[in-house]
Amino acid sequence: MNVLGKLMRNPPLLTLILVVAVLVIASLTLRGFGSYGHLRYIMELAAVIGIVAAGQTLVILMGGIDLSAGAIMTVTAIMLPLLSPAFDPTGLIGIVVILAIATLIGFLNGAGAAWLGVPPIIMTLAMATFLQGLLVIVAGGSAVSVTNAAVIWLGQGRLFGISASVILWAVVSVAVIVLIHRMPIGGRFLALGANPVAAQLSGVSVTRHTLIVFALSGFFAGVAGILILGMNRQGYVGIGEPYVLTSIAAVVLGGTSILGGRGTYAGTIPGAILLVTTTALITVVNASAGWRSIMFGTLILGLLLISGREARSR
Amino acid sequence: MTSDRSPVVEARVLSKGFFGNPVLKGVSISLLAGRVHALLGENGAGKSTLINLLSGALVPDAGEVLIDGKSTGRYDPKAARAAGIAVVQQELSLTAELSIAENIGLGAYPLRLGLIDYKALRERAAEACALVGLTEPLDMPVGDLALGRRQMVEIAKALYRKPRVLILDEPTSSLSAHEAGVLSGLVRRLASERVAILYISHRLDEVRSLCDHVTILKDGIVTADQSLSGVDGQSLVRLMVGRDPGDLFPPHQTNKAGARRIAVEGFAAGMVRDVNFSANAGEIVGIGGLVGQGQEDFLLGLYGAIPASAGEAEISGRPGLATSVGAANALGLAYVPADRKKEGLVLTHSIAANLILPSLGQKMKNGMRDRGAERNLIASLAKRLDIKGDTGRAVQALSGGNQQKVALAKWLPKTPSILLLNDPTRGVDIETKREIYLMLQGFAAEGKLVILLSSDTPELVHLCDRVLVFSEGRVVRSLERGAITEEAIVGAAMGLERSEVA
Amino acid sequence: MSALTSNLYIAVQGRRNRGLAGIYLLVFLLVALYIFLSPGILSVAGFSKFTQNWFPLALVTLAQALLMLNGGISLAIGPMVSLGAVIAATTMGGALGVPGGIVAAAIAGLALGALMGLVVAYLRLPAIIVTLASSFIIGGIALIVLPRPGGIIPPWFSDLLAGNVPTAFLLLVLVLVAWKIFLMTPTGLGIYAAGDNPVGAYRSGVSVDRVKLMAFALSGLLTALAGLFVAAQTGSGDPVIGTPFTLNSIAGAVLGGVGFLGGKGTMRGAICGSLILSLMINVMFFMGFPPVAQYVAQGLIIVGAVAIPNLVARWRRA
Structure with a gap:
C-alpha cells in the first residue's frame, strides 16, 4: 500500500509505468507494434510533441498557458521554405531566420501578457487567430514543399541508427531539465507560478520572466515546426493545430500542475510518449475519423483522471 | 448571567x-x-x-x-x-x-x-x-x-x-x-x-x-x-x-547613529502624500497609526513595489528612488510583508526553496546553481534562526512563528542594509515574538536601518528610537525616543493635539 | 407588484449598466457606420438578414459568458455548434420531424454540457483541459452523425428562421427575457456569487458545484441551439461548420467586458460584444477586406479589448 501511495504521489514515474504497460500490452496483442522500426516511429512522433511541450511546460510552470504553440508551428512550417535562400546549400540560414521569427512571436505573447496585462490564455488565443489570418494572406492557402537540406535531415536523417529528431529531443530535454532544476531562472519560474506576489516581493521580475518564458515557448514551437516540416516534407495551414492540445496534455499527464508552480519536464517526456503510443493504438484499431477523435479525447480525459490528480484545482 | x-x-x-x-x-x-x-x-x-x-x-x-x-x-x-x-x-x-x-x-x-x-x-x-x-x-x-x-x-x-x-x-x-x-x-x-x-x-x-x-x-x-x-x-x-507581559520586550538599546541611509522629501506613493523622512544606519524607526492610513504604501513605495515619487530622494547614498523591486534589492533594501501566506512566502514550496529564492544565482559553479553550496547556506540559515527539522518540507507545514522566521531569514544572504518590516509579529507566538525583537535589535546594532511598521503599539514603544504616526497618508507626528508612549501614538493617530496628550 | 418591488429590482438592474457606457457608444457608432455603408439594413428584410448573421454568434457568446461569469471557460463551443447543426440536419428531414430535431439538438447540448460540468465540478479537473479534450470528443460525435456536409433542413423551417422575417431577432429577445428570469432565481445569482467568491458562496449556502454543473449544461444548450440555427441558415449540416465559434465566443464576451476570473461582467455587455464583433465583420466585408483579414483584425481586437481598459486604469492610477 505504501509503495502504491508513493507511486501515486510521483506522477512522472506513474506515467512512465503506464507507458511501458501500454507498450507491452500493445506489442503482445498487435502485430508489429513492438518492433524496433515501430518504436522508432513512435519516438519520432513523440519528439515533436515533446519539444513543443518543452515550451509549454515552462509556460505552465509559470502559471500561464500557450494556445498559440500550434499556430507558431504552422507559421514555421509554411514560412521556412520561403525564407531559405537558394544560395545556402546547408539550409541553416533559413532555420536561424525562422527560429528568430518564432521566438519573436513568443516574445510578443509575453509582451501582451506582461506589458498589456492580457491574460495568457486570451493573448495566445488571439495570437493564434491573428497568425492564422496572416498566414493565408501572406502565403495563400496552398501547401508548400521543403527542399531545405538541414530541415530534411532533421526530419528524416539518422545518426547511428537513431533518428535525428529523437537526438534533438534528447538535447532539448537535457537543456530544459537543466534550466528548470539547475539554473536560477528555473527556480524563479516555479516561484512565480506558485505565488507571483511573493515572488515579486522577493525581487523576481514578473515582466522579465514572462517575456523570457513566452519567447522560449515560441522558440521550442519553432523547433517542433521545423521537425514536422522535415518529416512531412510539406507545410500547410493547420499542420500545427493538433499540437496545442497534445502539448498541454503531455505536460499535465507528466504531473505538472496546470495552475503553475509545481512540476518537471522529466514528467512531460513520458507524457509525450504515452500520448503518441495511445494515438498509435487508436490508428491501429482502424476506426473512422470521428471515432478516432472521440477515442483520442476520451483517452486524454481518462489519463488525466488517473494521473493528472495533481493537476486538480483543489 | x-x-x-x-x-x-x-x-x-x-x-x-x-x-x-x-x-x-x-x-x-x-x-x-x-x-x-x-x-x-x-x-x-x-x-x-x-x-x-x-x-x-x-x-x-x-x-x-x-x-x-x-x-x-x-x-x-x-x-x-x-x-x-x-x-x-x-x-x-x-x-x-x-x-x-x-x-x-x-x-x-x-x-x-x-x-x-x-x-x-x-x-x-x-x-x-x-x-x-x-x-x-x-x-x-x-x-x-x-x-x-x-x-x-x-x-x-x-x-x-x-x-x-x-x-x-x-x-x-x-x-x-x-x-x-x-x-x-x-x-x-x-x-x-x-x-x-x-x-x-x-x-x-x-x-x-x-x-x-x-x-x-x-x-x-x-x-x-x-x-x-x-x-x-x-x-x-x-x-x-x-x-507576565512585562518580560516580553528586551530592554531598549540606542546605537550610535551611522551614515544616512534614506532621505526623501515630498514622498508620495499610493495614498501617501508629502512625506519628508530621513533615517540613519543603526536606527529602528517605527511606523504607527490606525489601520490603513498609508503606512503600507509608504514601505511598498520605498521598496519600488508600487509607483512612487519624491521631490528629492537619496537611498543608500544614491540619488533617486528604487523604480522596481530588483532595483530596491540592489540598493540593499529588503521587505518582509505582513501577509506572509499571500505575499511573504511561496507556501506550497519547500522551506529550502523559500530561503534561497531572493539569493538564487548567488551560489553558482560553472554557470549552474551550486546545489552543495546552496544546501550549506540553507542549513546555516535554518540553524541561525532555529528552524528545526527537514528543510525539504513545504513551508505551509510550519507554525506561524516559524513561517515568519523563514520570511525574514530568506533576506539574510543578501545582507540588506535597510529592512522594511510590515507587522513582522502578526500572528506569531510569544516565544518567536521575543526572538524577532532580539533579532531586530541585533540588526540595528550591526548597522542596519530597521523600519518597523506595527499594528501592535507596545512594540513601537519598546523597540523604536523614533516613531512616525500616519493619518490619511500623511505623517501627523514624529515622536522621539523619550516621547514615545502608547498614549502619544494613539493620541496622534486619533488626531488629538499634542497638548491634549500631555 | 408594488412600487417597492420594482424599485429595488429596477435599481439593481440600472446599476448593472455601470462601466458599459463605452461599449454602448461603440455599438452606436458601428451601427451608424453600418447604416451609412448599407442603408438596406433599415428595411425589414435587411434587418432580418443582419440579425440572422448575428444571432448564432450572440447565442455562443452568451454561452461562453455564462461559463466565464462562473469562473470557467469552454474551448468546446465550436464542435458543439457543429454537433447541433448536424443533429438538426439529419433528424429534421426524417421521422422525427422539425420538433423532434429541435428536441434532439437541445438534449444533446444539455447532456454533453452537463457531462463536462460534472467532470469539472465533481472530479475537479480544470475547465480549460476538460473542454479542450471534450472538443475532440464532441467534434468526433459530429463526424459520426454526419461524416461529410449534407443532410437537409425542411425549407419552410429555414425560411421561418432565416428568411426575410425577423424571427432571429425575436428569438434573441426571448433568450434575453429567459436570462433575466433565470437571473431572478437563486441559481442565477449563484452563478455570479460562485464565480466571484466560491468560498464565500459556499459558506452562504450556495451549492457551488451544482451551480457550476448548471452553468455548463445551459451553456451547452445555448450552443447546440446556435448550431441548429446555423444549419437552418445554410439548409444543411456540416460537421466542422462551428470551428470559428470557439474563439468568436470568447472574443464577444471579452469585448463585452466579461472578466476571466469569474463574477465580473454582464450578459448585456456580452450581447453588445457579440454585436460589435458581428458589425465589424460586416463593415470589413463592405470595405472590401478579404475574409481572412477578419482573423487578423479579430486577434488585434481581442487583445485591444482587454489591454486598453488595463492601460487606461494604469494611466489613471499613475
Whole structure:
C-alpha cells in the first residue's frame, strides 16, 4: 500500500509505468507494434510533441498557458521554405531566420501578457487567430514543399541508427531539465507560478520572466515546426493545430500542475510518449475519423483522471 | 448571567490538526443563549480552527459538536445553518458585482413562484441593515463600498438569517470607532434577545466591556473558561501568553547613529502624500497609526513595489528612488510583508526553496546553481534562526512563528542594509515574538536601518528610537525616543493635539 | 407588484449598466457606420438578414459568458455548434420531424454540457483541459452523425428562421427575457456569487458545484441551439461548420467586458460584444477586406479589448 501511495504521489514515474504497460500490452496483442522500426516511429512522433511541450511546460510552470504553440508551428512550417535562400546549400540560414521569427512571436505573447496585462490564455488565443489570418494572406492557402537540406535531415536523417529528431529531443530535454532544476531562472519560474506576489516581493521580475518564458515557448514551437516540416516534407495551414492540445496534455499527464508552480519536464517526456503510443493504438484499431477523435479525447480525459490528480484545482 | 441553562451549541473535546501539526487539542466550549462569550488567544492559538469546526466548515479529527444537547450526525455548514448558527468571518463572503441586498440574501432568498421576491428581500435586507446602521442604498454593488462598510454588510448578512448563535471573528478589525460603537450596541441588544454570541477580538477593553464569559486558548488548549466579572486586563494577558507581559520586550538599546541611509522629501506613493523622512544606519524607526492610513504604501513605495515619487530622494547614498523591486534589492533594501501566506512566502514550496529564492544565482559553479553550496547556506540559515527539522518540507507545514522566521531569514544572504518590516509579529507566538525583537535589535546594532511598521503599539514603544504616526497618508507626528508612549501614538493617530496628550 | 418591488429590482438592474457606457457608444457608432455603408439594413428584410448573421454568434457568446461569469471557460463551443447543426440536419428531414430535431439538438447540448460540468465540478479537473479534450470528443460525435456536409433542413423551417422575417431577432429577445428570469432565481445569482467568491458562496449556502454543473449544461444548450440555427441558415449540416465559434465566443464576451476570473461582467455587455464583433465583420466585408483579414483584425481586437481598459486604469492610477 505504501509503495502504491508513493507511486501515486510521483506522477512522472506513474506515467512512465503506464507507458511501458501500454507498450507491452500493445506489442503482445498487435502485430508489429513492438518492433524496433515501430518504436522508432513512435519516438519520432513523440519528439515533436515533446519539444513543443518543452515550451509549454515552462509556460505552465509559470502559471500561464500557450494556445498559440500550434499556430507558431504552422507559421514555421509554411514560412521556412520561403525564407531559405537558394544560395545556402546547408539550409541553416533559413532555420536561424525562422527560429528568430518564432521566438519573436513568443516574445510578443509575453509582451501582451506582461506589458498589456492580457491574460495568457486570451493573448495566445488571439495570437493564434491573428497568425492564422496572416498566414493565408501572406502565403495563400496552398501547401508548400521543403527542399531545405538541414530541415530534411532533421526530419528524416539518422545518426547511428537513431533518428535525428529523437537526438534533438534528447538535447532539448537535457537543456530544459537543466534550466528548470539547475539554473536560477528555473527556480524563479516555479516561484512565480506558485505565488507571483511573493515572488515579486522577493525581487523576481514578473515582466522579465514572462517575456523570457513566452519567447522560449515560441522558440521550442519553432523547433517542433521545423521537425514536422522535415518529416512531412510539406507545410500547410493547420499542420500545427493538433499540437496545442497534445502539448498541454503531455505536460499535465507528466504531473505538472496546470495552475503553475509545481512540476518537471522529466514528467512531460513520458507524457509525450504515452500520448503518441495511445494515438498509435487508436490508428491501429482502424476506426473512422470521428471515432478516432472521440477515442483520442476520451483517452486524454481518462489519463488525466488517473494521473493528472495533481493537476486538480483543489 | 447564570450558566444553569443548557447550551445551544456545545463542543466536546474537539481535536484537529493540519499537515501533521495539531492545532486544537481537546477543546470544549459551550455557548449559552443570551450570553456574550469571548474567545481569546493569540493568533495561531487555534481560534479560527475552532470557529470553522463550530460552523461545520471543518470536520474534527476527534470530539463532537452538540446542538441543543443533541449529538449531530453529519455536521456540515448546511447543518450548522439549519441549527441557526451564523458566522461573520474575517474573510468576507461577499460578491463584488451583486448589490447589498442581493449579497445579504444570498443563500436564503425569499422566493415567489421560484423567483427571488425582491419586495420581501428589500424589506428584510433593510431591516438587517438598519440593525447595523447601514444607510447606503440597497441596490449599491458591494464592490463600491469601503472595507469597513463591507464588514457591516457581512454582519447584516448574518443577522438577516435571524440566528440563534452568532459568531463574530474579529469584527471590529476594519471598523471605524463609530461603526464599532454601533456593533457593541447591537451585540448587547441581541444578547438581550437571547441570541448566543461568540465574540473573538484582540481588543481587551472591548472584550471586558461587552462580554460575560471568556474562554482562552493557548497553543490549542483551553487555559481558562470562566466568568469575566472581576477579571482585570493584566490577568487576561497572563492567561493568554502564559507569562507576565512585562518580560516580553528586551530592554531598549540606542546605537550610535551611522551614515544616512534614506532621505526623501515630498514622498508620495499610493495614498501617501508629502512625506519628508530621513533615517540613519543603526536606527529602528517605527511606523504607527490606525489601520490603513498609508503606512503600507509608504514601505511598498520605498521598496519600488508600487509607483512612487519624491521631490528629492537619496537611498543608500544614491540619488533617486528604487523604480522596481530588483532595483530596491540592489540598493540593499529588503521587505518582509505582513501577509506572509499571500505575499511573504511561496507556501506550497519547500522551506529550502523559500530561503534561497531572493539569493538564487548567488551560489553558482560553472554557470549552474551550486546545489552543495546552496544546501550549506540553507542549513546555516535554518540553524541561525532555529528552524528545526527537514528543510525539504513545504513551508505551509510550519507554525506561524516559524513561517515568519523563514520570511525574514530568506533576506539574510543578501545582507540588506535597510529592512522594511510590515507587522513582522502578526500572528506569531510569544516565544518567536521575543526572538524577532532580539533579532531586530541585533540588526540595528550591526548597522542596519530597521523600519518597523506595527499594528501592535507596545512594540513601537519598546523597540523604536523614533516613531512616525500616519493619518490619511500623511505623517501627523514624529515622536522621539523619550516621547514615545502608547498614549502619544494613539493620541496622534486619533488626531488629538499634542497638548491634549500631555 | 408594488412600487417597492420594482424599485429595488429596477435599481439593481440600472446599476448593472455601470462601466458599459463605452461599449454602448461603440455599438452606436458601428451601427451608424453600418447604416451609412448599407442603408438596406433599415428595411425589414435587411434587418432580418443582419440579425440572422448575428444571432448564432450572440447565442455562443452568451454561452461562453455564462461559463466565464462562473469562473470557467469552454474551448468546446465550436464542435458543439457543429454537433447541433448536424443533429438538426439529419433528424429534421426524417421521422422525427422539425420538433423532434429541435428536441434532439437541445438534449444533446444539455447532456454533453452537463457531462463536462460534472467532470469539472465533481472530479475537479480544470475547465480549460476538460473542454479542450471534450472538443475532440464532441467534434468526433459530429463526424459520426454526419461524416461529410449534407443532410437537409425542411425549407419552410429555414425560411421561418432565416428568411426575410425577423424571427432571429425575436428569438434573441426571448433568450434575453429567459436570462433575466433565470437571473431572478437563486441559481442565477449563484452563478455570479460562485464565480466571484466560491468560498464565500459556499459558506452562504450556495451549492457551488451544482451551480457550476448548471452553468455548463445551459451553456451547452445555448450552443447546440446556435448550431441548429446555423444549419437552418445554410439548409444543411456540416460537421466542422462551428470551428470559428470557439474563439468568436470568447472574443464577444471579452469585448463585452466579461472578466476571466469569474463574477465580473454582464450578459448585456456580452450581447453588445457579440454585436460589435458581428458589425465589424460586416463593415470589413463592405470595405472590401478579404475574409481572412477578419482573423487578423479579430486577434488585434481581442487583445485591444482587454489591454486598453488595463492601460487606461494604469494611466489613471499613475
